[in-house]
Amino acid sequence: MAIPGMVGTDHIGFTVPDLDQADRFFVDVIGCTRVYSLGPFAHPDDDWMAEHLGVHPRTVMRRLNFYRVGTGTNFEVFSYEPADGQQPQPRNSDIGGHHIAFYVDDLDAAVAYLRAQGVRVMGDPTASSAASRGQRWVYFLSPWGMQFELVSFPDGKEYERDAPVLLWHPKHPAE
Numbered sequence: 001m002a003i004p005g006m007v008g009t010d011h012i013g014f015t016v017p018d019l020d021q022a023d024r025f026f027v028d029v030i031g032c033t034r035v036y037s038l039g040p041f042a043h044p045d046d047d048w049m050a051e052h053l054g055v056h057p058r059t060v061m062r063r064l065n066f067y068r069v070g071t072g073t074n075f076e077v078f079s080y081e082p083a084d085g086q087q088p089q090p091r092n093s094d095i096g097g098h099h100i101a102f103y104v105d106d107l108d109a110a111v112a113y114l115r116a117q118g119v120r121v122m123g124d125p126t127a128s129s130a131a132s133r134g135q136r137w138v139y140f141l142s143p144w145g146m147q148f149e150l151v152s153f154p155d156g157k158e159y160e161r162d163a164p165v166l167l168w169h170p171k172h173p174a175e
Helices: 019-030 048-053 107-116
Strands: 011-015 033-038 060-068 074-081 100-103 121-127 136-141 147-152
Touching (some): 019 033, 019 060, 019 074, 107 121, 107 147
Parallel strands (some): 011 074
Antiparallel strands (some): 033 060, 060 074, 121 136
């Protein structure tokens, strides 16, 4: 069973504490393209925000920026004024914890670039094993502490050798 007509991922949405800071990071450091900005949105007289977004009904979505991210999934980045207070950012080990991974052709060059930009890279690149053998990866932090990852597997990953269908490979993008 599957969702009828589903073909892939369109975008990832997340909230940041300072959208201007995030914009500088995504555009100037990561290299994303800001496609558009919208907002503010508020519904002071009904429960629309709770019903449609699962937030307190008096929460205000100050602004959102939508970014094109290379050939990957786009980002919808929000700035909220929550009516019921702010929760701390989850760690990877917390429920709701997450990270976003960027594929790069040259991991070492990408790590050197991030460090030169003053970005905190979490340790040195790690070579994966078992099913992900052939991949190297490293985490890094945004200025507000959100975790991101760089991954590179120019010759593929071990599990792909036996996969019935290879959907995408950096040397041979799907057409």
